[in-house]
Amino acid sequence: MSGPLSSLIENYLREAGFWHVATIGRGCKLDPKLISALIERWRPEMHTFHLPCGECTITLEDMQLQLGLSVDGSALTGSVQSADWGAICYDFLGAIPYNIYGGWIEIVWLRDTFSESENDSTEIERIRYVHAYILEMIGGYLMSDLSRNLVHLWWLPKLVDFRAAGEFS
Numbered sequence: 507m508s509g510p511l512s513s514l515i516e517n518y519l520r521e522a523g524f525w526h527v528a529t530i531g532r533g534c535k536l537d538p539k540l541i542s543a544l545i546e547r548w549r550p551e552m553h554t555f556h557l558p559c560g561e562c563t564i565t566l567e568d569m570q571l572q573l574g575l576s577v578d579g580s581a582l583t584g585s586v587q588s589a590d591w592g593a594i595c596y597d598f599l600g601a602i603p604y605n606i607y608g609g610w611i612e613i614v615w616l617r618d619t620f621s622e623s624e625n626d627s628t629e630i631e632r633i634r635y636v637h638a639y640i641l642e643m644i645g646g647y648l649m650s651d652l653s654r655n656l657v658h659l660w661w662l663p664k665l666v667d668f669r670a671a672g673e674f675s
Contacts, residue, residue: 512622518636522665523672526574527643573648579675591659598662600634610656616642637665 511519511528519525547555554563570577591609592602603615620638627635645657665671 514625514627514632515636515639518633518668519639521668521672522636522640523574523576523674524640524643527648528639530573576673577675579673581675594659594662598634598637598665600630606659607656609659610651611659613642613645613655613657616645616657636668637662640665 511532516525519528544555547557549556552561554561566577569575589609591606591611595602595606595611599620601619603611603619605612605615616638620635622635641657641659641661644661645651649657651657664674
């Protein structure tokens with residue numbers, strides 16, 4: 507998600523509780539050596555970093571503080587039912603990707619299909635763009651699969667009402 511965020515979608519992202527997440531890292535330069543050093547010290551079997559000063563782990567409170575996402579409220583749970591994923595895509599995004607893999611779509615398709623909202627866009631177009639934008643955040647780094655290339659459409663119906671989405675944990 508490159509480029510500056512449009513002020514046209516700021517209120518939608520704030521209402522859904524994703525504004526802070528959307529602004530993280532803007533203007534920051536990543537240090538690949540530092541990231542590599544942290545990865546080398548990560549121990550997945552214990553979910554901790556082993557550092558010269560001792561062990562440390564990432565807590566739920568850390569995630570709340572860093573991402574600005576709510577950890578209080580109703581948990582977003584449920585099973586993925588077989589559904590007409592094409593219809594769900596069309597209803598919430600206004601477009602259907604060529605490939606839907608059991609409810610999973612490619613993040614690249616989202617980027618290619620939903621360019622930045624224009625000043626003359628309708629409210630429906632802005633809402634669809636925000637749905638795609640949040641899906642990209644979820645699939646890209648919040649709840650990514652191993653390839654970081656796919657996101658499940660299960661999230662879409664949960665994003666219909668931005669105010670309700672902002673109350674989920």
